[in-house]
Amino acid sequence: MKPLKVAIIGCGNIFPMHAASVMERVDAELVAVCDVKKERADEKAEQLQVKAYYKVEQLFDEEVLDVVHICLPHHLHAPVTWEATRRKIHVLTEKPMAINYPDAERMIKEAKANDVTLGVIFQNRYNPGSQLIKTMLTNGELGAVKSGKLSVTWDRSDAYYEQSDWKGTWDKEGGGVIIDQAIHTMDLMRWFVDSELSYVDASISNRAHEIIEVEDAAEGVIAYQNGVVTAFHAINYYTYDAPVEIELHCEHGVAKMVADKATVTLTDGRSFIADHNPLETFTYDSGVKGYWGVSHVKQINNFYDVIRGEATLDVPAEEALKTQQMINAIYQSGHEKQRITF
Ligand SMILES: NC(=O)c1ccc[n+]([C@@H]2O[C@H](COP(=O)([O-])OP(=O)(O)OC[C@H]3O[C@@H](n4cnc5c(N)ncnc54)[C@H](O)[C@@H]3O)[C@@H](O)[C@H]2O)c1
Numbered sequence: 001m002k003p004l005k006v007a008i009i010g011c012g013n014i015f016p017m018h019a020a021s022v023m024e025r026v027d028a029e030l031v032a033v034c035d036v037k038k039e040r041a042d043e044k045a046e047q048l049q050v051k052a053y054y055k056v057e058q059l060f061d062e063e064v065l066d067v068v069h070i071c072l073p074h075h076l077h078a079p080v081t082w083e084a085t086r087r088k089i090h091v092l093t094e095k096p097m098a099i100n101y102p103d104a105e106r107m108i109k110e111a112k113a114n115d116v117t118l119g120v121i122f123q124n125r126y127n128p129g130s131q132l133i134k135t136m137l138t139n140g141e142l143g144a145v146k147s148g149k150l151s152v153t154w155d156r157s158d159a160y161y162e163q164s165d166w167k168g169t170w171d172k173e174g175g176g177v178i179i180d181q182a183i184h185t186m187d188l189m190r191w192f193v194d195s196e197l198s199y200v201d202a203s204i205s206n207r208a209h210e211i212i213e214v215e216d217a218a219e220g221v222i223a224y225q226n227g228v229v230t231a232f233h234a235i236n237y238y239t240y241d242a243p244v245e246i247e248l249h250c251e252h253g254v255a256k257m258v259a260d261k262a263t264v265t266l267t268d269g270r271s272f273i274a275d276h277n278p279l280e281t282f283t284y285d286s287g288v289k290g291y292w293g294v295s296h297v298k299q300i301n302n303f304y305d306v307i308r309g310e311a312t313l314d315v316p317a318e319e320a321l322k323t324q325q326m327i328n329a330i331y332q333s334g335h336e337k338q339r340i341t342f
Pocket residue numbers: 009010011012013014015034035036037040054055056070071072073074076094095096121123164180
């Protein structure tokens with residue numbers, strides 16, 4: 001089997017999850033990394049014994065690639081995807097898909113037109129807790145969802161934003177706590193409810209940061225065409241990353257997730273729990289093992305299996321697009337101070 005030639009673009013925080021996943025696959029060969037910050041690209045290239053590039057165009061011009069992983073600031077996900085798909089290269093991009101809906105829509109259109117696979121990372125769908133709730137909704141044990149609520153209260157201080165040249169800006173990050181941190185939890189809720197959007201009514205504000213343009217607080221409702229109304233509350237001015245919480249009130253019970261641990265309590269008295277499998281670990285550059293990263297590996301494996309024709313995407317790009325639509329509707333509703341109806 002000829003190995004797929006792979007490059008990772010963006011050598012920042014999330015790079016190790018992608019690099020380790022590619023290195024583990026026998027049918028993929030990491031040939032290059034790319035980052036405008038020369039020292040970052042050089043360090044990763046040396047560590048992994050691959051070529052370093054400092055410009056995306058040069059990477060595309062000089063390497064014959066089958067796959068690129070996009071680990072870039074949000075505003076670059078769409079243009080780099082378009083360039084890659086134009087060159088018939090499969091793309092796996094980090095969340096969010098893009099910073100606006102039309103760009104994300106065009107990513108799908110161009111991937112289809114060029115017959116390449118487009119994947120978008122939403123790794124939390126692979127967590128055992130998420131899988132338990134989704135399975136019990138799909139097999140009918142929980143019955144129909146009646147309502148839901150979620151809360152994300154994390155810590156992204158001014159000091160955190162000071163370290164980044166793109167976070168905290170509308171043009172590069174595309175938003176704050178919603179598009180960057182709460183997006184995973186919002187995506188899970190939408191996946192659980194599994195219905196088209198009906199309306200979004202939200203407020204956004206910057207309440208506790210000095211140096212960012214974007215929202216550090218958002219709350220509102222996401223209403224779905226099946227009649228379910230869900231509430232969300234997200235802030236990133238808390239003093240630690242408190243466990244995220246999702247609760248679904250369903251016909252036959254309540255499903256609750258705290259951090260990644262799900263507890264389903266049925267009205268007939270049975271209860272089910274799912275959490276991390278302690279035998280599953282991800283080893284970081286430093287040699288330290290942890291759970292964070294395990295679900296990335298699973299999603300990246302699925303992406304490569306799809307390219308090999310052995311699977312279908314667990315998270316189709318069309319699914320990521322719906323989450324993009326929801327996120328952008330929160331921003332539109334917040335800015336215009338009115339309900340956005342679909
Ligand atoms: N799935 C998750 O849980 C998760 C977690 C963290 C980050 N992310 C996502 O990963 C992406 C990257 O985030 P991060 O925290 O690693 O950011 P980061 O700032 O640490 O890394 C981004 C890198 O891209 C480089 N870069 C910027 N412009 C470039 C260009 N034109 N060409 C080449 N390189 C360029 C920067 O120099 C930087 O090294 C974002 O989409 C983020 O939301 C996802």
